[in-house]
Amino acid sequence: xxxxxxxxxxxxxxxxxxxxxxxxxxxxxxxxxxxxxxxxxxxxxxxxxxxxxxxxxxxxxxxxxxxxxxxxxxxxxxxxxxxxxxxxxxxxxxxxxxxxxxxxxxxxxxxxxxxxxxxxxxxxxxxxxxxxxxxxxxxxxxxxxxxxxxxxxxxxxxxxxxxxxxxxxxxxxxxxxxxxxxxxxxxxxxxxxxxxxxxxxxxxxxxxxxxxxxxxxxxxxxxxxxxxxxxxxxxxxxxxxxxxxxxxxxxxxxxxxxxxxxxxxxxxxxxxxxxxxxxxxxxxxxxxxxxxxxxxxxxxxxxxxxxxxxxxxxxxxxxxxxxxxxxxxxxxxxxxxxxxxxxxxxxxxxxxxxxx
Ligand code: NAD
Ligand code: TDX
Numbered sequence: 001x002x003x004x005x006x007x008x009x010x011x012x013x014x015x016x017x018x019x020x021x022x023x024x025x026x027x028x029x030x031x032x033x034x035x036x037x038x039x040x041x042x043x044x045x046x047x048x049x050x051x052x053x054x055x056x057x058x059x060x061x062x063x064x065x066x067x068x069x070x071x072x073x074x075x076x077x078x079x080x081x082x083x084x085x086x087x088x089x090x091x092x093x094x095x096x097x098x099x100x101x102x103x104x105x106x107x108x109x110x111x112x113x114x115x116x117x118x119x120x121x122x123x124x125x126x127x128x129x130x131x132x133x134x135x136x137x138x139x140x141x142x143x144x145x146x147x148x149x150x151x152x153x154x155x156x157x158x159x160x161x162x163x164x165x166x167x168x169x170x171x172x173x174x175x176x177x178x179x180x181x182x183x184x185x186x187x188x189x190x191x192x193x194x195x196x197x198x199x200x201x202x203x204x205x206x207x208x209x210x211x212x213x214x215x216x217x218x219x220x221x222x223x224x225x226x227x228x229x230x231x232x233x234x235x236x237x238x239x240x241x242x243x244x245x246x247x248x249x250x251x252x253x254x255x256x257x258x259x260x261x262x263x264x265x266x267x268x269x270x271x272x273x274x275x276x277x278x279x280x281x282x283x284x285x286x287x288x289x290x291x292x293x294x295x296x297x298x299x300x301x302x303x304x305x306x307x308x309x310x311x312x313x314x315x316x317x318x319x320x321x322x323x324x325x326x327x328x329x330x331x332x333x334x335x336x337x338x339x340x341x342x343x344x345x346x347x348x349x350x351x352x353x354x355x356x
């Protein structure tokens with residue numbers, strides 16, 4: 001079992017939940033977080049970790065090979081969990097360059113660092129979005145050809161392929177995890193669920209793209225973190241593992257659930273211009289992770305949403321801290337015109353045809 005963990009991107013949403021969970025449950029674990037602290041990475045999300053005496057935060061960029069090397073030398077980990085990434089699809093549409101830099105070149109630097117350290121294992125955290133978009137039926141299965149549609153998902157697919165090439169060519173001890181949409185505490189309010197929670201709490205419009213019938217497979221973040229831990233310790237090198245919540249929901253249903261639970265009116269919903277290239281549906285087949293790793297999602301949507309809503313209501317200070325100028329600039333660029341224009345769902349309906 002691994003005791004010394006090195007988590008790139010550990011100050012982000014999934015990273016903070018992963019690191020907190022590991023430190024709390026495994027008293028023999030030591031965790032180094034290596035994070036550039038971009039607009040999405042926040043030291044406050046890791047508050048309290050230092051008190052364990054088993055935690056270190058190193059501010060560093062995964063694209064900086066020398067800094068990465070020095071941090072790895074100091075940390076001397078058994079395993080790297082590589083989750084540093086630019087993670088927001090809308091931002092990748094506005095400006096793809098940081099996505100290519102961090103997600104492709106950054107992953108290359110991490111793989112090179114692992115190659116220089118025989119015996120070191122790496123779990124590369126990827127996404128369901130590398131598979132593209134589904135029609136009304138079917139699920140993503142590992143081994144399907146990759147068909148990413150956004151600059152974000154294309155950069156993640158490139159990282160996956162590079163990882164597999166390193167296993168094949170250099171015998172790297174690497175696994176890849178691919179997960180569906182996460183929700184839970186510490187998620188930046190640029191993503192659907194926290195954005196809708198905060199907008200509803202503030203009685204502001206809830207911007208729903210297109211007809212609101214795009215489907216995502218929602219998983220509570222702790223379940224994804226459990227899957228990453230399993231894959232990092234028990235996964236077979238060169239193998240991809242799908243994780244998902246077995247919880248498909250159209251976006252509109254998610255938004256209506258939030259409004260109902262907060263006792264806010266449905267009239268806050270605003271149908272706005274669709275996301276260009278918007279994937280219609282994601283759904284994960286998790287049989288491999290279940291059979292080989294013993295993975296099962298354990299938090300149902302009702303419970304996960306209750307926990308998430310409570311967390312955001314109790315942590316408005318965290319929200320105010322992360323909604324800084326960098327966040328506000330993105331929000332203006334992405335929503336100002338959409339909200340001014342508005343759009344009828346029927347006039348703006350995304351093509352529901354199969355894309356694979
Ligand atoms: P996030 O945007 O909340 O966090 C990303 C973290 O990476 C931040 O702490 C940021 O500071 C850090 N980072 C960014 N660029 C960096 C760089 N160049 N060097 C070092 N650190 C850098 O993302 P998240 O939602 O926590 O996602 C984590 C990982 O999981 C990503 O690889 C993402 O693609 C993947 N993933 C996310 C979801 C989801 O629903 N959020 C689902 C499947 C997979
Ligand atoms: O304002 C919005 N209105 C809206 O209708 C936003 C931000 C989103 N949406 C829709 C688009 C998607 O169909 O909600 C759905 C979810 O959107 P996001 O929260 O942006 O997530 P998504 O694009 O599905 O990608 C997420 O899951 C896979 C993560 O951001 C990725 O990092 C992960 O790989």
